[in-house]
Amino acid sequence: MNYFTLFSMPEQFDISIDVLKQRYELLQRVTHPDKYASASEQEKRIYMQKNAQVNDGYHVLSSPVLRGEHLLLIREIPLANEQDTIGDTEFLMQQMDLREELAHANTIDGLNALESSVTESQAKYIECISQLLHENTKEQSLRAGIELSKLKFLIKLASEIKTRKHTIKKS
Incomplete structure (x- = not known):
């Protein structure tokens, strides 16, 4: 998963943490499992997975080390x-x-x-x-x-x- 794409951020090391936070909050609102309490079990699972990806992506992109490593992986650099x-x-x-x-x-x-x-x-x-x-x-x-x-x-x-x-x- 490309977290830069998920957050609509440019694939670069220098990003705006403020923009990242705003997009995280938006994606949290859109994917939060509570929002889909009446959905089918399959839909609930899908949104739970999406929400987990949003959380993981935010964790990775907010850390300079993890963001740099993620960028290297995207570039297929060991x-x-x-x-x-x-x-x-x-x-x-x-x-x-x-x-x-x-x-x-x-x-x-x-x-x-x-x-x-x-x-x-x-x-x-x-x-x-x-x-x-x-x-x-x-x-x-x-x-x-x-x-x-x-x-x-x-x-x-x-x-x-x-x-x-x-x-x-x-x-």
């Missing part, structure tokens, strides 16, 4: 695997440094500073991915896949920072 990312020693060293900072950060201020740094890095990766996917060549799309894998690492790290901040606040 997704990068962990080995592609591991080959980038500079990125690995950067990740090791960030993980060490997280391990040693014992204050909210320290975690906030680390979180800010990771957020800044995420924005840089998103911009890079946007540029690569905009070019729409096989080579650039393959590179975008590798950058998406790196972005996943940063998103996971950001989640771990939030968890750590929550833990420290409870203490």
